[in-house]
Amino acid sequence: MIPRRLLPSIALLTSFDAVARTGSVTAAARELNLTQGAVSRHVKALEEQLGGDLFVRERLTMRLTLAGDSYVREVRDALRRISLASLNFRANPNGGTLNLAVLPLFAMRWLAPRLPAFRQAHPEIILNLVTRLDQFDFRAEPLDAAIHFGKAQWQGAECAFLRKEEVMPVCSPDLLARFGFSSAQDLRAAPLLILVSRPDAWEKWLSAEGAPAEGVHGMMFDQFGTLASAAIAGLGIALMPTFLIEEELRRGELVPALDRTSPSEDSYYLVWPPERGLHPPLARFKAWLIAECART
Missing domain, CATH: 1.10.10.10 (Winged helix-like DNA-binding domain superfamily/Winged helix DNA-binding domain)
Structure with a gap:
């Protein structure tokens, strides 16, 4: 004391x-x-x-x-x-509050549409969302948990597996018509769009497909949302998680540059500092989120 x-x-x-x-x-x-x-x-x-x-x-x-x-x-x-x-x-004197850091496009496309079900099941919990792209320290920010993409480790935090993802090279219909890709090697002739937080994603994908992977250069973006917008505008090919661009694929705004998906090495996790593990709102949200991910 x-x-x-x-x-x-x-x-x-x-x-x-x-x-x-x-x-x-x-x-x-x-x-x-x-x-x-x-x-x-x-x-x-x-x-x-x-x-x-x-x-x-x-x-x-x-x-x-x-x-x-x-x-x-x-x-x-x-x-x-x-x-x-x-x-x-003051916002919720009779319940609990959960402060959660989220990845922007994951939160917008996957999490947000499902949150009404959580609110209906747990109306006593106020869920506050903040977006985070870079690594952060739980000791320096007032957060109870975060949704993290990577390995099952985060600066001493505890982790719960949520889901894996598959990625696919996608582009605008006009770009596909102009280049007419038929192999992974053909993609090197078009501009490749790169996500800053996954700088070697194209090298890994090309290598897995048996295509030359050296010297990949291109426009860089800090968020999947702007990366997808750039691909829709015809600026190049983006390597995107398929479950985050279902709407663009359905509307035909994006099309597969090659109709091949491959699993990412990393996965999505819910992470939290050990001292928050017994926080009731976190325990309820974790159970709901894991069950929701298992269904999709």
């Missing part, structure tokens, strides 16, 4: 953060609807509690010390977490 004397009050921390952001006691007091004297006393009390100066006091401004600059970053993160927890409680 951290000694009580080392835990500053929210009032002190809020005043400190406001002065650090505005560089002025006057501006901070105006923002917080307090008197200048109250804000000054809060900052001074915090410095006395911590045992050091947080600011260099100049004639018209307050400038953070090096230690103060480091401290305010931690304080802001803590205040943000407290604020989010309070908002979540």
Whole structure:
């Protein structure tokens, strides 16, 4: 247990953060609807509690010390977490909240259409979704879980398998008509579109098909959604998970450059920090999500 004397009050921390952001006691007091004297006393009390100066006091401004600059970053993160927890409680005081990081196109095409069934089964749970493309640290973000594509490991987190995927080279009908692909090697004559998070996907696919895989270059995209849009516009061939482009294939906006699918080496997983494993909303969502994936 951290000694009580080392835990500053929210009032002190809020005043400190406001002065650090505005560089002025006057501006901070105006923002917080307090008197200048109250804000000054809060900052001074915090410095006395911590045992050091947080600011260099100049004639018209307050400038953070090096230690103060480091401290305010931690304080802001803590205040943000407290604020989010309070908002979540206010939004759902009788149930629970689950903060989930998702992959954009997976969330839009696969998860979102199925969420009404989860909400109907568990109306007491508020599900908050944020999109994440890059790796992140659960210790640095207020997240309960994430949907991850890759291996069954994520920075010490626990994992539950969700599903695999198959990928297919797809393009616009006009591009297919122009090139008339008949083999994997033929695809090298057209522009290849590349997803930043899967930079070697084309090399792996071409190698598996017995085609030259060296020197693959092309336009790069950070999301599957923009990658698919570029392929629809005729900019090149995209290697896409088939279950995420069912609508485009059905409408004929995308067509197989070659009618060949192959399984990806990686899979989709639900991942969560071990300390959140018994969080009731997560346990219910995990059970529902695994069952839903098993049906598709």
